Amino acid sequence: MDFEQMKEQFLALLSNKSLALATISQPRQKSNELKRVKLKPIELKGVYMIQLEYQYERILKHENIPLHAFNEHWDKLLEQFRQIHAAFADQTIHIQLSKKNKVLWKSDQQSTAKEINLSHNRKKQYLLDADTPYPFLIRLGVQTEDGKVKKQKYDKFKQINRFVEFIDDSLVYLPKDRQIRILDFGSGKSYLTFALYHYLKIEKGYNIRVTGLDLKKEVIEDCNRIAKDLSYDDLEFLVGDINDYNEESHVDMVVTLHACDVATDMALARAVKWGAQVILSVPCCQHELNRQLNSPALDVMIQHGLIRERFASLATDAIRAELLSLVGYDTQLLEFIDMENTPKNILIRAYYTGKKATKEQRTNYDDFVSFLHATPFLQKELSTLLAD
Template sequence: MEELKILLQKILNKDLQQIILSNSRHPEQTQKVKIRPVLIREELLFQETAYRGTQAFHENFTAEQMTDRICTALQEQFRQGEFSAKTLQATALVSKKGKLTLKVKNSGKAPRTEGAAASEEEELQALAHNRTKHYILEEGKPVDFLVGLGVQTPDGRVTRARFDKFRQINRYLEFIEDVIDELPKDRTIRIIDFGCGKSYLTFAMYYYLHELQHRDIQVTGLDLKTDVIQHCNELAEKLGYDRLKFERGDISTYEGTDVADMVVTLHACDLATDYALDKAVKWGARVILAVPCCQHELNRQIKCDPLKPVLKYGIIKERVAALLTDALRANLLEQQGYETQILEFIDMEHTPKNLLIRAVKKNGMRPKKSADIGTVEELLHVAPTLEKLLNNE
């Protein structure tokens, strides 16, 4: 590993372009890692992006820390490393016996002299740009609903107190951007948003689909609070969002439509999420976005003697039950012909990080039954409400 350390000492600077660690020994843990330089508060760091399942995790390290991490990763996790810098290219291969072979090829580029290529200042700006998040709704550009909801000032600046909300809105729009092609293009897209609350995300969805993507949509936001509904309708009217309306109603009894293309349910508490998912399936929704919270049902039911040493701790049992609830929900949606993902979602009003269930009904995907769910339910002595609703029990 000494040869690798010498290489890393040469390239872990502002001239680094990218490092990729791949061919994982344990792909179920981490499939791949990418590393690039970033400038944060005028300090040169190296951002590590680890790809695990459908998620990417970011961390920043100093050159010394990154050297140790790369050496350890190639000893324990990965069999291949690709190193790209402005002055050289290198490949590291690790054999099954753990022997590392390093091949280095100089690019032939001489170190930059004054006045050649980009200036030092431009280079530092580029590094700083590496860490700048490109939002769908950009900072500095006023958006009418963000101004109306107090997230932006009239000149487009994001207020300090609402920056977390601004990030959350953009993350939410990324989830929608990923599935926009699954929604109808030749007719009005009908969207139901259960438990819309103050409706930051409902307005964001409307703005993105109607104003930015120019899609023909009709959005209905549903909530139980009369004052909230009144305020949201007044703001929608003020903004000229004539295809957005808000109604007072309960998820379980709502009969305002018999068909929907997209159903959204964010923070519908406990069984309310199950009623919303059941409605979405029976309406034939192409896309479902759900951020469940307060998953109490299975916490009351779960019993498993082999897990007693773990479940005897209340907070552990609560979290296990919450994760189990959402995993079973995702599996039950798959049984109805949906392709499902469970993703991490930023939310600052409820918990720092929540899970989002995204389900897409693909053409040609048929409902499929799975004996695995029954095995899990039997083992843990649980009976999810969503399963009963989908089976019309």
């Protein structure tokens, strides 16, 4: 079999839609940063496609190609690599190419045809793949050494991926021509801080500097050790309180996860005053409004402690979102997966657009807080901007 026949025969096998998985490897040039490419069939919106996973030294990239458009990509791959190993429904083939493209083709027929179940490929397509080893997830105990997600950590893996989706959605609002400054208030064990750094720095190649801030000295020391072990040179963790952190004049992204009560408001106010383009906040323990509520029209509902607490939490986050909108942010309240399965799973996502609020928006906000007899902490913190 010559080189052209090999190309045509492999494409003919692909056209039968019987591919299970293929790996293309052995770069022709040692200097090639692309180490291997994996192929697998997926179905997106009813269309059969080949997903290419490009594996670099520290970066993974994905591309989905309709089957009819795969030929051009096939040619480019063969220009770069010399080995193909592919599993099809009825056979496994191994192709080895010499420097001059002499072909060695080996095929092992399967005694029983293997069913290619595309429903498996319709599962959630995570930005961080469940079958790919990530050094930071291994180091944090979410994955085993061979890259399998631990059963007891699967909720955490889903939470991390949900957070990475929010980061990915935010990319358009981040600067491209300079280093991006990111602060994470209340970083704790820092699963999501490490995920943020990995995705932006390793996967996307952004120039970033990230600081995680938390009060627990032992946790901070452990996070710094992990960052050093992973060679995450632009990631640091500091012991400190949100209210006492005055080291910045401008920040591009502020993350605050489960900062308790008005600590969330402190972080949001700092983010606004620093001119943050992106704010991601998961609030916690919203007690302030609960203490202030004094609206007889709500007594039928808030006479019950449980209902009062839940209403106060929801109203607090609605107020926070509206205040951010009033000072120029496009703000949404979104569901966020929480690994402890608590109701504290609302994420405030705000992108700065500079859009001026209308008089109607301000009137509606004032009427709402007046109805509740509330004076929110964040409103006081942003009073100067709200007066403009």
